[in-house]
Amino acid sequence: MRASVGLIGVGAFGEFMLPYLLPHCRIGAYDPVRDLEPLSERWAVVPESLEEVAAKDIVILAMPVQRMADVCRQISPYLKPGAVVLDVCSVKEEPITAMLENLPDHVDIVGTHPLFGPQTGANGITGLRIALCNVRGDRLDCVEAFLSKELRLKTIITTAEEHDRQLAYVQGLTHLMSKIVVEMDMPVLDHTTETFDIMMKMVESVRYDSEELFRAIENRNRFVGETREKFFDAARTIEERLARPGPKTDSD
Amino acid sequence: MRASVGLIGVGAFGEFMLPYLLPHCRIGAYDPVRDLEPLSERWAVVPESLEEVAAKDIVILAMPVQRMADVCRQISPYLKPGAVVLDVCSVKEEPITAMLENLPDHVDIVGTHPLFGPQTGANGITGLRIALCNVRGDRLDCVEAFLSKELRLKTIITTAEEHDRQLAYVQGLTHLMSKIVVEMDMPVLDHTTETFDIMMKMVESVRYDSEELFRAIENRNRFVGETREKFFDAARTIEERLARPGPKTDSD
Structure with missing residues (x-):
């Protein structure tokens, strides 16, 4: 019998995962605000109550990091002994702390961060990366085996701290720069370069990512402040360099 | 008989053009600092004096915009009546003014900006874009026909002002952001996303572009100051938005 999965939170990423997970498991889904009936007409996913989805073999928490601690407390009474709980947050220290502090000892916990989303995975997810942090229990190996063998993802086993240090650049910087460009509201341009x-x-x-995801990336990672400072320091250095006279071939 | 071309300035871009131009013309080249003998062993290009290269049917000025006015004055006495002079600068208003003011009336002038370079054209230039501004005379059509039919570039006929307005974003912004990232000197990262x-x-x-090119893009385009201001204004707006409390699902 295929494993039962409870999906809590069916936003852009939760929905994106469905076609990849459904061939491998039965999925019951819960979302506190979204009506899942239209979705269940399209995919073989069963809308259920929070109590029902929390009682599955595998529980995937696919909500903003900002909601993690609350939801962990809500589902705790319903979690089965021996279940494995995973999150998919873009930061790792905060949700992992929330899970460790609020989930009962009788469940195993694995933190994950799929390093892609609906836009970057639009042409398939084969070969894309996912970061994994073991949090509690010994289920990391089977999670890792499923992701690499069945979904053909490239798995990166890491710690929450190392993940957040790196993602402060990897997402902190790219999402900041992209949101700045969006905010600039440029005119339509056709004299464009490859660059x-x-x-x-x-x-x-990243243009269509939710504001919540952007805020999680920029505000819920203790290393990202330093990245943004480095970015603005570097910007000032470049501005100052441009204001100084150029090399000697520069005629003025 | 194939047209004779004089190439003045054999930097990264001048050298990059050689294999594309050599099948169509004989090229004499001059560079004020670079020894061209090694290059002439690799390509069928003849190192010549400034006087000699200036006396060709077609003269290509491939030097930094900062040098344009001086070089125009230097070559003026040697230019053939009916010759066509082209530049390849990344901005257009300043070099076109320099050519108009300093080249004799008996030569035609076309301003060009190939919207690619050695990095972005590394896999061939077919289909890449080049901006063209007619400056003096009626040779734009034959330049355009050569570039689109023989080199299979996508030509964009424009004015110096429209070019510089657009490139203030197209290059002003991308080169600024890229130089900021280089300046940040990030650690090696392997937890990376597609973004x-x-x-x-x-x-x-753009990492290996010369400092002179960067300075031309950022300092020799009268519209780029406004782009950089918009960039920093947008950055401040984003910073302020991140500092405010998030939407209501945000738990703090």
Whole structure:
């Protein structure tokens, strides 16, 4: 019999995962605000109550990091002994702390961060990366085996601290720059270079991300403040360099 | 008989053009600092004096915009009546003014900006874009026909002002952001997303550009100051937005 999965939170990422997970398991889904009936007409996913989805073999928490501690407390009474709980947050220290502090000892916990989303995974997820942090119990190996063998993802086993240190650059910087470009509200341009086209590809890959995801990336990672400071320091250094006279071939 | 071309300035871009131009013309080249003998062993290009290269049917000025006015004055006595002079600068108003003011009336002038370079054209230039501004005379059509039919570039006929307005974003912004990232001197990262990989592709496409090119793009375009102001204003707006409490699902 296929494993039963409870999906809590069916936003852009939760929905994106469905076609990849459904061939491998039965999924019951719960979302506190979204009506899941239309979704269940399209996919073989069963809308259920929070109590029901929390009682599955595997429980995936796919909500903003900002909601994690509350939801962990809500589902705790319903979790089965021996179940494994996973999150998919873009930061790892905060949700892992929330899970450790609020989930009962009789469940195993694995933190995950799929390093892609609906835009960057639009053409399939084979070969894309996912970061994994073991939190409690010994289920990391089977989670890792499923992700690499069945979904053909490239798994990166890491710690919450190392993940957040790296993602402070990897997402902190790219999402900041992309949101700045969006905020600039540029005119339509057709005299474009390859480099500009690449920049716009970066911008488009995050343009439709939720404000909550952006806030999680920028505000819920204790290392990202330093990245943003470095960014603005570097910007000032470049501005100062441009204001100084150029090399000697520069005629003024 | 194939047209004779004089190439003045054999930097990264001048050298990059050689294999594309050599099948169509004989090229004499001059550079004020670079020894061209090694280059002439690799390509069928003849190192010549400034007087000699200036006396060709077609003269290509491939030097930094900062040098344009001086070089125009230097070559003026040697230019053939009916010759056509082209530049390849990344901005257009300043070099076009320099050519108009300093080149004799008996030569035609076309301003060009190939919207690619050695990095972004590394896999060939077919389909890449080039901006063209007619400056003096009626040779734009034959330049345009050569570039689109023989080199298979996508030509964009424009004015110096419209070009510089657009490139203030297209290059002003991408080169600024890329130089900021380079200046940040990030640690080696392996927990990377597709979006980060795209950003690094942008950064790598300009990382090895000369400081002079960067200064031309940022300092020799009268519209770029406004772009940089908009960029920093947008950055401040984003910073302020992040500092305010989030939407109501945000638990703090």
